[in-house]
Amino acid sequence: MALVLSDDQRMIREAADGFFADHAPVSAHRKLRDAGDTLGFERATWKAMAEMGFAGVLVPEAHGGAGLGMVEAGLVMEAMGRNLSAAPMLSTALLGAAALVKGGSAAQQAAHLPLMAAGERLVALAADEAARHAPFQVATRAEPSGNGFRLTGVKPFVLDGLAADVLIVAARTDGADGDRAGITLFLVPAEAVGVSRARRAMVDSRGAARIALEGVEVDGADVLGAVGGGAALLEAVLDVGRAGLAAEMLGVAGESFGRTVDYLKQREQFGEKIGSFQALQHRAAHLFCELELARSATLKALSALDAGDGRAALFVSLAKAKAGDVAKLATNEAVQMHGGIGMTDDFDIGFFMKRARAAAETFGDSAFHGDRLAQMVGY
Template sequence: MTNLTLNEDETMLVDSARGFLDEASPVEKFRELRDAGKAYNPELWKQMADLGWTGVLVPEDQGGIDMGHAAANLLAQEMGKTLVSSPFISTAVMAATALRQVADNPRAAEALGKIASGDLTYALALDEGVKHAPNNTQMQAERVGNGFSLSGEKTFVVDGGSADRLLVLARTGDDDGALTLFDIPADRDGITRTAQNMIDARDSAQISFEGVEATGEDVVGTVDQAMSVLSPALRAGQAALAAEMTGLSSGAFGMTVSYLQERKQFGVLIGQFQALQHRAAHLWSDIEVATSTIANAGRMMDEDPENATLAVSLAKAKACQTAKLAVMEGVQMHGGIGMTDAFDMGFFMKRARVAQEWLGDYGYHAEQIAKIKGY
C-alpha cells in the first residue's frame, strides 16, 4: 500500500514554503500583478530558484535538488493557496520532466541547469482546439533538407506570452503516432505570439508558426516518437496542476470559514448556523479526499511512473470537482460580495475555472480512467 504520509523532508518543505509564500506572495500580490498587467513577478521566481524550487525535478548533476514529483506537488499545492502566479508548472515541472528524459543530450542538460537556476522559462505549445488533445495534433513539421519547417497554430499556451523557449508538438508523418517534440526559442523568426485575455489573468497566448525553421538539434528525443518524452511530462504537469487546484480549494475554504466566523446576521455569527456548518464540513472532507489523491499521484510518479496514469487522472478529475465545489460554496456563503472584484474570492473562482480546462478537464480524465479500467 502506498504511504500517503509526509516524510520529514517533505514536512519541512511544506512548512518553509508556507512561511515564505505567506510573506512574499499573498493573494494581494496576485491582485497587484493583475492590475499591472504582469504575467508573474521575476523577482519572486528568482527567490523560488534560490530556495531550490525551480530545480525540484532537475537532477543534482545539473544543479537541481531532485526531490521528486511528490515534493513538486506539495510546492504546487502551497502555491495554490495564495494563487501564486509563476511558470512553475510549465517550466520546473513539465519542461524539466521532458528534458530529463534526454538529459544525456548536452543541450538538454544545459537547459535543465538554467531551469534550476531560474534563468530559463518554458511553455508547452500543444493544443490546437478547444479541448486538450495532444494526439490530435495537426500542426505540420515538413522535412526541409536536414531540418524541418513548422507551420500551424497553437492555442491556450499557458505561460506562452513570457516564456523564453517553447516545447512544440508537431506532426512529422502520416501515421497517427508520428509526432515530434521540438525545443525552440520563443523569438525565432516566423513565430508570432498573441496574448489571450484569460479570466484568471494568468499568462496565456495563441502562437502562430509560419515556416519556422528547426534543425535536428531542436528535436527532443527521437523524431516521430514525441510521446515517449512528452507523456511523462504531461502526467507530471497534470498531477502538479491537480495539487495547485487542491491548494486553491484549501485557500478558498480558509477564506470562507474566516468569513463565517466574522459575519453576523440578526446579531448572530453565521458560522453558528447549522446548515452552513454542514456545508463547510462537507467541503473540508472533500478537500481531504482530494489531498489524498494528490499524494497518491505523487508517490506513483516517483515509484512507478509507467503505471501512474490512473493515479494522475484520478487526482486531476477529483481536483476539478473539489475546486468547483470550493469556489461555488465560497462565493455563495460570502453572499453578494463574493461576486465583486473588490473581494478576493472571485480570483479563486476564476483560477479554478481555467485550471479545470488546462491539461484535460474532468471529462478527459474520467475517460482515461474508464479506459484503464476496461469500460
Template sequence: MAALVLNEEQQMLRDAAQGFLGEKAPISQLRRLRDSGDETGFSRDLWKGMAEMGFVGTLIAEDFGGSAFGNVGMGQVFEHAGRNLSASPLLATAVLGVSVLQLAGSKVQKQTLLPAIAEGRLLTALAVDEKLRHAPASVATTARRHEDHWVIDGQKSFVIDGHVADKLIVSVRTSGEQSDREGISLMLVDRDTAGVSVERTIMVDSRNAAIVRFDNVQVSADALLGELDQGLMVLDKVLDIANAQLSAELLGISLQAFEVTVKYLQERKQFGVTLGSFQALQHRCAHLFSELELAKSVVLKALVALDEQDPEAPVLVSLAKAKSCEVAELATNEAVQLHGGMGMTDEFDVGLFMKRARPVQALFGDYRYHADRFASLRGY
C-alpha cells in the first residue's frame, strides 16, 4: 500500500485545480448562475476550460485522450470544486460516464465516446435511482428485446445533469424481479431519442438533476454496455468511484466552511473582544479540526485503494462517504451557528456550503446507507 501522501504530479494537479477553480469558478459564479436562472446550470466556457486544463480527462486512459491520473488526482479537483462550490458536469460526465465506458464499453464505444468527453464535446448522465432513497438494485425500468432492437419503458429520478446530457447511461431490468441483483443491464441512450422526456429539477444547492421518463423508447442492439444481465457488477464499481469523489468534495466543503468560520471568529468582536477568544467556541473549533483530519485520511485512503484496485476498496469507500457525510454535517452546522444570525442570511457564503453539502450527502447513499454497507461488507 502506497503512503498516504500526494506525489509530485498529484500535487501539481492539486495546485492547478486550486488556482483555476478559485479564479474561474468561485462562489460568486454560482450566485450568478442561480440569480440569473441560467438554463444550463453551469458555464459552457468553464467546461471548455476544464477540458483544456485536463481535468475532464483525469480518469481517461491515455489511449483515448486522457491523462490517466487516477482517482487520487481527480480527488484533488473535487476537493477544490467543493471549496469553491464550482458548478460543472464533472461528476456526471468525467467520473460517472467515463467510468462506465472504461469498465463496460466496447472498443468501438470507447474509441467513439471517450476522446469526445476528454475534449469537452460530449456530456453524459447516469440514470440509476427510481426510489426516494438510493437503491441501485431496485430497478423497475425495463428493456425488452424486439426483433433487432431494445424497447425501454420506465422512469428515473435524481439524474444529475440529465437535462443537458447528450448520452444517458440507463440501468434497466432485462430479466428477473424488481429487486434482484441479477438481471440488470446498462444501456446507452441518446437524450433526443423519441419517447425520452427529461424534466429538469433545480435542487436546494441551485444545481440540476432531472426526472427522465422512457415511453416505448427504441434503441439499437449495440446500445448495450457490457454483458447482458450483469450491469450491477459494473454499477457497483462505478458508484464506488463516484462516492469516493463525492467524499473528496464533501471534504472540500467542510474544510472551506471551517476556515471561513475561524476567520470570522478571529475578526468579529462582541463585548469588546473577538469571538475567537471565548474558550467554549475554541473547543468547538478544536473538535471540528480533529474530525476534519480524520476525514482527510480516510478519503485519501479510499482514493488510493481504488487506484491500486485493492479488494478492500468498497469497504474504504463506504467508510469515507459515511465519515465525510458526518463531518460535513458538523462543519456546515457549526459554520452557520458560529456566524450567528448573519449565518442564516444569503449575504454570507456559509449557508451555501450547507445547501450544497446536503444533496451531496444524499447522492448515491447517505451516512446511514454507507454505514450499513460498511457493516455488511465487514460481516456484521
C-alpha cells in the first residue's frame, strides 16, 4: 500500500486548503471565541462545506454524497486543522456517516444520509460516560417498553451535542457496566421528550454538551445495527473518528511548525536571525522528522480503513497516539520559540496549543492507544 496521494486526492487537498483559508481561517475561530458562540461553528460555513462535498465525503453517491473514502476525509480534516476551522465535520460527516453506512438499515440510510450530505442534518455520537475515554463503560440503560425501548442515563461530553438534530446513543440492553456485550446503539431525535442538553465550555472553544436522557421512548426501528451487538459497530465508528482526529492534529502540528519556522527567519537577536542559532535549528529539524513520521502513520491508518485491512484498528491507534504526541510537541515548541509573544492572546499560536490538547484527549489519548496497541499485539 503506497503512502502517496493520487492526482485526484492532491486536487482535493488543494481545494480544501483554499476553501478553509478563505471561509474559516484562524481569524474566524477567534471571532467565534470572542462572541461566546454556543454552537462553536457557523452554520453558513457548514452549508458551504456541504456544497463543496465535504459534508458527504463518506456518504455513498446513491444517497447524494461524494462516495469517497477516509483518505479524502483526512485531507479535509488536515486542512481544517491548519486553519483551526470549526465545523461539525467530525461529528456528522465522519462519525455520523460511518455509523449509518456501516450499521444503518436501508430505511435509516435513506432517511438520514441525503440530508447529512446536504448539510441539512447534524448528528452527534453520545457514547462516552467516564471522565476519560472508555467506550464500553456504558451505564445508560435501554429497558424494553412496548415495541421499543426506554432510555435513561447521562452522557457528560457529546461533541456538537447542542447543534445536533439526531443523537446516536450508546445504551446498555444487557450486561454490567464495562461489558463489551450488551451495548446497543440508538438513533434518537435530539428534540425527543426526555432529552435535555446543556452546554459544556471547552478550552478550544468548540461545541460540546452534557446530554441527559430521562425515560426517552424509542421505537425498535431506531436501533442502529443489532440489539446487544453495538460494541463492534461503536468501535469501528470510533476508529473513523480517531483517524480523522489524527489527520486534524497533523494539520495543527504542521501549521504550528510552519509559523514557527517563519518566525525564526524573521526574529533578530544579538544582531542575528534567531533561525541561524544551531540549537533552534536542531529543535526544528527534530520536529520536522516527527511530523513526517506522524504523516506516514496517519496516511497508513486512513488507507487501511479504506482497504478494509484487518489491522486497521492497530494502525489507527498508532496514528492517533503519534499525531497527538507530535501535535503537543509542535505547539509546545511553537510557544517556546516564539518567546514571550507566544504566550499572549493577541498571538494566534496559543489557539493551536489548545486545539492540540483537546483533540489529543478526544476518543483516547496516547496512553489509551498505547494500551490498546499492546493488547492487540498480545501483551
